[in-house]
Amino acid sequence: MQFAVGQNIVHPSHGAGTVIDVQNQELVEGFRRYYVIRFDGKRLTVHVPFRRTDEVGLRKVMSRSKCQDVLDTLRKLPKPLPSNFKERRKLIENLIHSGQPTKIAEAVRELNWRGEEKRLNTADSDLLAQGREMLIQEMALATGADPMEIRQRIDRALEASVQAKLAEQNRGVEH
The missing domain is CATH 1.20.58.1290 (CarD-like, C-terminal domain)
Incomplete structure (x- = not known):
């Protein structure tokens, strides 16, 4: 599932947050893209690899x-x-x-x-x-x-x- 910068999402362990950036990070095996998600209520920022969004359980905010x-x-x-x-x-x-x-x-x-x-x-x-x-x-x-x-x-x-x-x-x- 693709998310956009500024979109509100839900992480199963951290709750509701906002995608604040998409970053490319160079690793030994090449570049990887990450969603940078901020959780305001917890003063927490998490990086989730694009390829692991389904595995992690990131989803859109409920209707x-x-x-x-x-x-x-x-x-x-x-x-x-x-x-x-x-x-x-x-x-x-x-x-x-x-x-x-x-x-x-x-x-x-x-x-x-x-x-x-x-x-x-x-x-x-x-x-x-x-x-x-x-x-x-x-x-x-x-x-x-x-x-x-x-x-x-x-x-x-x-x-x-x-x-x-x-x-x-x-x-x-x-x-």
Whole structure:
């Protein structure tokens, strides 16, 4: 996939960024072309070889309609996470680093619910914050909305998920 200087893109590990340059670098085996991508929220710049964009998972920013899919995913009932720390962490990291917005939303929803049930450990808290920030940044780019507005939309969707789960639990107690 080709990207242009100034284009907003998404890197599966770093989130939303902007292609700020295309560079040729001379290596032993010849010249290689690289996308230079800046991630403003992290004060990070990454060089990705042209030939590895698919392998790395670089993609265009999600569409506006995909933003609605993300919010719908956040509103759904959370699924239980493994109680084993290593299993849980691997599952959540795989979802967050998948580069797929709805999978990131699943990880955020599940960790958010886990935080409602019990205190999150530091690793889970960090993964929750990372996933939320990835969604906020990409959805802001996709919609042109202010990141604070996106944060509020995400918070409302997560609150709806928590309320639905609590209602489900209360129905189970009543029967």
